Amino acid sequence: xxxxxxxxxxxxxxxxxxxxxxxxxxxxxxxxxxxxxxxxxxxxxxxxxxxxxxxxxxxxxxxxxxxxxxxxxxxxxxxxxxxxxxxxxxxxxxxxxxxxxxxxxxxxxxxxxxxxxxxxxxxxxxxxxxxxxxxxxxxxxxxxxxxxxxxxxxxxxxxxxxxxxxxxxxxxxxxxxxxxxxxxxxxxxxxxxxxxxxxxxxxxx
Amino acid sequence: xxxxxxxxxxxxxxxxxxxxxxxxxxxxxxxxxxxxxxxxxxxxxxxxxxxxxxxxxxxxxxxxxxxxxxxxxxxxxxxxxxxxxxxxxxxxxxxxxxxxxxxxxxxxxxxxxxxxxxxxxxxxxxxxxxxxxxxxxxxxxxxxxxxxxxxxxxxxxxxxxxxxxxxxxxxxxxxxxxxxxxxxxxxxxxxxxxxxxxxxxxxxxxxxxxxxxxxxxxxxxxxxxxxxxxxxxxxxxxxxxxxxxxxxxxxxxxxxxxxxxxxxxxxxxxxxxxxxxxxxxxxxxxxxxxxxxxxxxxxxxxxxxxxxxxxxxx
Numbered sequence: 001x002x003x004x005x006x007x008x009x010x011x012x013x014x015x016x017x018x019x020x021x022x023x024x025x026x027x028x029x030x031x032x033x034x035x036x037x038x039x040x041x042x043x044x045x046x047x048x049x050x051x052x053x054x055x056x057x058x059x060x061x062x063x064x065x066x067x068x069x070x071x072x073x074x075x076x077x078x079x080x081x082x083x084x085x086x087x088x089x090x091x092x093x094x095x096x097x098x099x100x101x102x103x104x105x106x107x108x109x110x111x112x113x114x115x116x117x118x119x120x121x122x123x124x125x126x127x128x129x130x131x132x133x134x135x136x137x138x139x140x141x142x143x144x145x146x147x148x149x150x151x152x153x154x155x156x157x158x159x160x161x162x163x164x165x166x167x168x169x170x171x172x173x174x175x176x177x178x179x180x181x182x183x184x185x186x187x188x189x190x191x192x193x194x195x196x197x198x199x200x201x202x203x204x205x
Numbered sequence: 206x207x208x209x210x211x212x213x214x215x216x217x218x219x220x221x222x223x224x225x226x227x228x229x230x231x232x233x234x235x236x237x238x239x240x241x242x243x244x245x246x247x248x249x250x251x252x253x254x255x256x257x258x259x260x261x262x263x264x265x266x267x268x269x270x271x272x273x274x275x276x277x278x279x280x281x282x283x284x285x286x287x288x289x290x291x292x293x294x295x296x297x298x299x300x301x302x303x304x305x306x307x308x309x310x311x312x313x314x315x316x317x318x319x320x321x322x323x324x325x326x327x328x329x330x331x332x333x334x335x336x337x338x339x340x341x342x343x344x345x346x347x348x349x350x351x352x353x354x355x356x357x358x359x360x361x362x363x364x365x366x367x368x369x370x371x372x373x374x375x376x377x378x379x380x381x382x383x384x385x386x387x388x389x390x391x392x393x394x395x396x397x398x399x400x401x402x403x404x405x406x407x408x409x410x411x412x413x414x415x416x417x418x419x420x421x422x423x424x425x426x427x428x429x430x431x432x433x434x435x436x437x438x439x440x441x442x443x444x445x446x447x448x449x450x451x452x453x454x455x456x457x458x459x460x461x462x463x464x465x466x467x468x469x470x471x472x473x474x475x476x477x478x479x480x481x482x483x484x485x486x487x488x489x490x491x492x493x494x495x496x497x498x499x500x501x502x503x504x505x506x507x508x509x510x511x512x513x514x515x516x517x518x519x
Contacts, residue, residue, distance in 0.1 A: 025352075027352070028351040029352070029440055033349075077401065080400045081401060084399075087400065103448065106399070107349070107444060109443060110404070177507070178345070178508050178510075180348065180504075181503045181504030182504045185493075185498070185500030188496055188497040188500065189492045189497040190492075192494075192497065196492060
């Protein structure tokens with residue numbers, strides 16, 4: 001990874017070509033667990049974005065001081081610190097949203113995506129690039145969560161962001177917890193289908 | 206023959222101990238009392254009692270033993286035809302894990318009849334275990350640990366190894382987490398350090414298991430060692446101490462929860478790997494190959510596990 005990448009490239013990579021949820025298939029737990037509404041997805045997305053950006057920057061600042069042999073524990077503790085910060089902030093200022101997300105805010109500490117970005121990117125690149133990489137990954141996660149939340153909220157309760165759009169409830173099944181698996185599966189299959197379709201048309205030409 | 210009989214008696218006694226709620230009996234009048242569902246108490250009287258007194262809600266005072274000041278509101282009390290069994294329904298679901306005290310005024314000429322209703326503690330512990338394993342299975346109803354779940358459920362052998370390692374680490378780290386939480390974090394008001402401490406403990410346990418296994422049983426290490434690295438970055442393990450801290454569990458409850466969570470994870474991995482082995486032979490559409498079909502299968506398991514939701518053994 002060269003240093004000449006612009007911030008926009010780094011962001012778009014996080015959202016599209018290396019989307020944490022649909023492409024890298026990491027951090028699936030919240031994607032299935034609490035993506036029942038767009039708002040839930042957005043809130044957890046914000047929390048993950050915060051933790052990802054600040055951990056990336058922290059590691060990037062101290063990358064020359066950290067001994068390679070203890071780098072994984074260092075990453076874990078850095079993430080845990082920032083998760084504690086966002087956990088306390090959310091609990092204090094948004095108690096309702098915090099109650100809905102439940103244990104998942106604390107579990108950001110174990111999200112594979114954040115550790116992976118620190119290992120793959122932040123420990124090698126400059127502070128500036130790490131910041132934008134963190135923003136890209138965080139946004140990618142947020143977009144993924146919101147997309148799943150959108151499908152589930154629309155099909156499950158006929159609403160978007162709590163506003164009644166359809167006027168009826170098409171399939172109550174989709175707000176049941178286990179529907180998360182099916183929605184994620186179908187969306188992944190959909191993206192695969194687009195990719196295969198795209199490759200085929202290109203191959204024919 | 207004698208020994209067989211004796212074993213039988215011991216087993217029966219143990220079963221009776223498990224099943225029978227050991228509440229204090231009121232003087233003769235109350236024959237039995239138990240919880241039914243989550244908002245009812247069933248009282249059986251030894252003799253038929255007056256319908257008027259029993260069905261009048263204002264004659265009752267019900268509270269949880271730890272806080273006698275908080276009275277629970279009774280919705281209705283219904284006496285059966287023969288006048289011996291009364292069913293008390295409450296507005297709010299009862300916390301059946303706590304002993305409840307019921308006082309009835311003016312029953313059978315006695316000024317006040319007081320009795321307690323409780324579940325057997327062993328049954329309650331077993332309930333936590335079953336709940337963590339089946340009803341609130343960490344993978345299928347709480348959606349935790351999905352990365353590892355999808356990553357390692359390809360072969361039955363791997364699934365079994367992984368499940369055992371997980372259960373082991375989970376129990377050890379949960380007990381350590383409980384100890385740290387109750388004896389260090391709470392006394393010194395360091396509650397906000399939960400996440401940092403728990404993740405540290407998990408990493409420590411994993412490292413310890415790794416080192417010990419390498420020295421003590423190299424053969425086992427060769428088959429399990431690979432999974433140990435995966436264990437650290439997993440939300441199932443860190444979730445157990447967090448839940449324990451949230452619910453203020455004591456050490457027995459913690460142990461049962463960790464064991465149940467581990468067992469549930471092992472069960473989920475094993476079920477999934479059995480299906481995965483079959484899937485490799487199936488003809489799956491191109492777009493669904495890999496993760497999408499695994500998610501569909503997991504979704505079906507999750508639906509099946511919904512069936513456990515009403516399960517109540519004790």
